[in-house]
Amino acid sequence: MEYLVGVIGAGAMGSGIAQVAAMAGHNVVVYDMDAAAAAQSRTSLERTLQKLAEKGKIGDAGALMSRFRFVTEMNALKDCGLVIEAIVERLDVKKRVFSEVEQIVAEDCILATNTSSLSVTSIAAACSRPERVLGLHFFNPAPLMALVEVIPAVQTAPGLTDAAKTLMSAWGKIPVIARDTPGFIVNRVARPFYGEALRICEEGIADMATIDKAMTETAGFRMGPFTLMDYIGHDVNYVVTETVFQSFFYDPRYKPSFSQKRLLEAGWLGRKAGRGFYDYREGAPQQEPVHDPALWTAISERIIAMLINEAADALYLNIAAAADLDLAMTRGVNYPKGLLQWCDEWSTEKVLAILDGLYNDYHEDRYRASILLRKMNAIGAKFF
Secondary structure, X not given: OOOOEEEEOOOHHHXXXXXXXXXXXXOEEEEOOOHHHHHHHHHHHHHHHHHHHHOOOOOOHHHHHOOEEEEOOHHHHOOOOEEEEOOOOOHHHHHHHHHHHOOOOOOOOEEEEOOOOOOHHHHHOOOOOHHHEEEEEEOOOOOOOOEEEEEEOOOOOOOHHHHHHHHHHHXXXXXXXXXXXXXXXXXXXXXXXXXHHHHHHHOOOOOHHHHHHHHHHHOOOOOOHHHHHHHHOHHHHHHHHHHHHHHOOOOHHHOOOHHHHHHHXXXXXXXXXXXXXXXXXXXXXXXXXXXXXXXXXXXXXXXXHHHHHHHHHHHHOOOOOHHHHHHHHHHHOOOOOOHHHHHHHHOHHHHHHHHHXXXXXXXXXXXXXXXXXXXXXXXXXXXX
């Protein structure tokens, strides 16, 4: 399909999605009410495409650049067959934008939101034709990250989800289907990677550098949780945690951390601000991890068991299929292996022993094991 694609929002994510669509053969209209943002998007894309051309990864950068139009009037989206919104994570703003854009586009235009944690159903409810709305959650940077979560709203028309999945595959992406629940797959299942690391640090069991070392050296993750939170930015990572916590009716499994909230309040947002959990200013002393492989193993097993529990519960509650759950974590956030596969390798018995040990120590509901793990353990079943 070579219909016109519209992107609402000319920030990093919107520009990335626009690049993906253009490289898949579409002409693209990038809309932002802020003229400076639209101009910056054009400059950024020109620079990116030129670098790709110099490396021989694309042909003529100018020819590809000619596929884009950068506009500051929403009416320019009127001929689009697909419009993808990639603006601020505020439900009231998204609902207003969807209500406005559907009055401009044709009746058969598909409307998609790139929200990472808000209700797609609630966004769709702002439209008079909510059946054409769904979620297409790209990961940042969109041109490099393969995963796209496809999220049908309650109102989404039958067949639209599969059509969107087919389109994302044609764009060279790896689509997975997720139910419209807080955080979808990745931002739900990944919460313990951050939350349990913060808990371990706050309890004084290990410092940040040691926890990061445990997760990279022993568990094989590309980044430790504190390094990754600083990389993502606390204005993003903390807000997603808080949103998921509130959306799950304050389930203690998703409880945010005061330590991270204080960094957000201080403006220590991570790498982009020069300070976060770590100090990135020139000449700042660097933290050194404690060299204790036994401690590293204990830390990594605690965090991984919590991650496995979250994935198992997502499967039990039909958030996504087992294969999609593992695919989302390996291709969406670069986990060294799928969590359900990890459980198969460890055994449900080992995972339950860790979780039940934590529950017996803390007597907190955050450590409750998924009933699916208990059922599978009782019959010796595996996920794959």
